[in-house]
Amino acid sequence: MIVADRSSIFYNGNMPKMLTDDEAKSYFAHNLKVYLAKANLTRADLARLCGESDQRLYLYANAKCLVTGGALLRISSALGTSADKLLAKPRKNLKNGT
Numbered sequence: 001m002i003v004a005d006r007s008s009i010f011y012n013g014n015m016p017k018m019l020t021d022d023e024a025k026s027y028f029a030h031n032l033k034v035y036l037a038k039a040n041l042t043r044a045d046l047a048r049l050c051g052e053s054d055q056r057l058y059l060y061a062n063a064k065c066l067v068t069g070g071a072l073l074r075i076s077s078a079l080g081t082s083a084d085k086l087l088a089k090p091r092k093n094l095k096n097g098t
Contacts, residue, residue, distance in 0.1 A: 019087065021066055028072075029063035030090045035079045036061075049078035 019027070036046060043057040052071055059065045060075075067075070067086075076083045 022063075023089075024087060025060075025063040025066055027089055028067050028086055029061050031086045031088065032057075032061050032075070034090075035081055035086065039079055041079075046075065046078055050074040 036043065041049075043061065044054050046052070047054045047057055050071075051074055056071070057075075060067050060071075072083045072086065076086050079086075
C-alpha cells in the first residue's frame, strides 16, 4: 500500500495568497488612478463609460470601500484592461521608490 504525503495533497506551495480587504482596496485605488491617467479620463468620464456613479468611483479611488465583482468587470472593460491588473499589487517606481 502506498501512502501519499497528506500535506502535498492539500497545499503544494503554489497557491496564490488571498488579498485582505485593505490590500484589495489599496491596490485597486492605486491602479484605478494609474489607468485613468493612462486613458486620459476623469472619474466622470469613466462613470459614463461603465455605468457607475462618480461618487462610487470616488470611494473606490480613495480606498474607502471594496469594489464589487460586477463593478470591477465594468470598470476594467471601460478602461481596456483586465480585472486582475486592477487588483494587482502596484509595482514600485525604480526612479523614486514609490
